[in-house]
Amino acid sequence: MEVDLEPKVLDTSSMTEKGYGEFGCSHYRRRCKIRAPCCDEIFDCRHCHNDAKNSIEIDPFDRHEVPRHDIKRVICSLCDREQDVQQYCINCAVCMGKYFCSKCNFFDDDVSKKQYHCDECCICRIGGAENFFHCDKCGCCYSMIMKNSHKCVEKAMHHNCAVCFEVKITVLPCGHTIHLECVREMERHSQYSCPVCSKSFCDMTRVWERLDREVASTGMPQIYQNRRVWILCNDCGENSEVNFHFVAHKCPICSSYNTKLTRGRIATGSSEIMKTV
Incomplete structure (x- = not known):
């Protein structure tokens, strides 16, 4: 009888694919579950736990959430072995998540999201690390497109x-x-x-063009044709004196109609308007 003395090599590629896409929840595709340390119950992910423990059926005094960093134990979805947080099951060697972050205790099989961990944010983000930069003042990551133009708001991600x-x-x-x-x-x-702050958050060019046409086609009664008013533009922040119109007031600085009337009366020029302030 021949004995095979050759060491068996683990096919890690097959373990990576075994059960892939077959397990998970509405939040993530993954091949493990978590044991919540707060209530010692098993859930598909921490969001499943938070949804269940904060539902209307739960007594308000018993509602709670589990922080991602507090998770210490996971259960393999293929062999049901409970173990410490790690990417590969210690029992069946299956990969429990193609993306795995040991800092966030996070698993996800859908790597098309291009997950990455930001050490400054202390969380995992999606979209690819090469496409984002971290702003220390805002305390969050932004698209590289905004690197030279984004408006800093201190601790932006700490606001609701x-x-x-x-x-x-x-x-x-x-x-x-x-x-x-x-x-x-x-x-x-x-x-x-x-x-x-009332600033426009999308491209309003087509809307402003439509308002241009409406203003041009809407005649003003004789009594209002000489009325001048002051407006504040929410987009550029400038104050301007413009002709009063029923439809809208256009900022002469940036051409935005995202403006509001600040003060005004029938006047022939800025000097007369300023006398009323």
Whole structure:
């Protein structure tokens, strides 16, 4: 009888693919579950735990969340072996997440998100590290597109959404933060300006062109044709004196119609307006 003395080599590629895409939850595709240290219960991920433990059915005094860094134990979805947090199961050697972060105790099989860990933010982000930079003043990562133009708001990511006051996930061009879903809800109601500073958060060129046509086609009664008013532009921050119009007032500096009337009366020039201040 021949004995095979050759050492068996573990096919790590097959272990990486075994069970891939078959396990997970609505939040992540992964091949492990977590044991929440706070309540000693098993969940697919910490978001599943937080959703369950903060539902309306739970007594308000019992509601709680589990911080990502507190997770110490995971359960392999293929062999059910409970173990310390690590990428490969100590029992069946399956890869429990193609993306694995030992700092965040985070697993995810969907690497198309291009996850990366930001040491300054102390969390994992998506989109690829090469596409983002970390702003120390804002305390968060921004797209490289904004590197030379973004508006710094100190500890921006430590502020809540300006609409629903929950944790924010989207940074507007002005630097303020807001839920992406709140942005979409505002857009559904034709609201396109930041709820904090009122600056436009998307390209309004076509809207301004349409307003140009409306203003040009809307005649003003004789009594209003000489009326001059002062406006403040929410987009560029400049104060200007313009002709009063029923439809809208256009900023002569940046051509935005995102303006508000500050003061005005029938006048022939700026000097007369200033006398009323």
